[in-house]
Amino acid sequence: MAFSHPALLVLVRHAESARNIAKKGSVYFADDAARQVVRGVPDHLIELTPDGRKQALQTGNGIRERFGTFDYVYTSGYARTEQTAEGILEAYPAAERSAMRVKPELFIRERDSGFAYDMTTAEAEAAFPWLNEYWQTFGGFMARPPGGESLADVAGRVHMFLVELAARHAGQKILVVTHGGTLRCFRFLLEGWSYSQAQQWPEGGAPANCGVTTYRGTGSGLELEDYNRVYWTVGSSTDGI
Template identity: 80%
Template sequence: MDLQRPALLVLVRHAESARNQAKKGSVYFADDAARQVVRGVPDHLVELTEDGHKQAVQTGQGIRARFGTFDYVYTSGYTRTEQTAEGILSAYSPAERARMRCKSDLFIRERDPGFAYDMTTAEAEAAFPWLNEYWQTFGGFMARPPGGESLADVTGRVHTFLNGLFQDRAGQRVMIVTHGGALRCFRFLLEGWSYSQAQRWPEGQAPANCGVTTYRCAGDGGPLQLEDYNQVYWTVGSAADGI
């Protein structure tokens, strides 16, 4: 029976970025001093930290040992995912890398954070005093940050990406380097989550930097099934939350 989806799908969250380090898992910056290093850098140009580069290299060693080569490697095109992919692929020989096609796809980029992107907590609360109540009402999957996207919005474009992937990469081995928010949308679609499941990560289950989530297609051509979630292969830095 011909497979109608990839045989192997490996999702990797990007390694630690400069904004991860500066925000320390918070929604906004704690104060002006915390944001100075990355202030004014647009989201798609945020780079990895020194530890982030090390995380990516160590993750590549683990991925190569476990999975071998891939047919395709996708990134969101954001600097932090491209740098992460480059670190992962450094574990492979030139001949192995030559067999793997690399592509970027804007449909798997992180959610647009909106107008509060560079704000401190105090600034965001002053500018959007209604936001907390609104967020509590609609929840973390449906609510949109001012000027930005909800995760439900992101799910729409991830769905489009998966439709193309299932058609074009059926039976192939695929690795995707993406973002924490997009990863939740992938899980919503691939695992058939309810809206309530998608509202927030369960306690202690937010994806780690370079966390590896694996799906395999059943041998009879059945759906992709979750093999494991958030496997970590690195031993440096910190598993920062956030995007």
């Protein structure tokens, strides 16, 4: 069968990061003590926790056993996705690793959270007293955090990435290591979600750290095979970005 898209697209959310632990699933930091470990560290430099590195290693074993090698491995270029990819690829012998090209891709970076990136809940409410009403009005897909991106903005660049995959990697096996918000945009585009479906993850539907989502190429496009399969047993974080 001739493909006009990848034959296999495997999406992996990055492993547990230091910021996941510090924020504990909240939009903002609970207080100054909670943010001290990561305060002042830009999003692209946030690293994995020790448990996160173990998650990546265990996930690599599951991915290699199930899918074998890939033609290309894409990361967002952020430290936590690059470290996750490195952990996954450690499951492969050197000869297999050398055959897979690893590339950073700016289009699949996480959503820019804007000016409130390092704020506590109290600081954000004081700085942007109108924000909660605005968010409720426009919803979690269309609303932009102050100085940041909406998920609709992120979907625009994910769309460009998918166009590039179709043009450059038809019939190939592609592994993508990215972020929770970006994964929602992949699903919005690949599965034809409505705006209302994309507003928020359904109850219990947010991707786990190192959750693996698989799309197989068919004659009509990329079709979801399974979502958020977890191969690791150490650690437990599923929150944050």
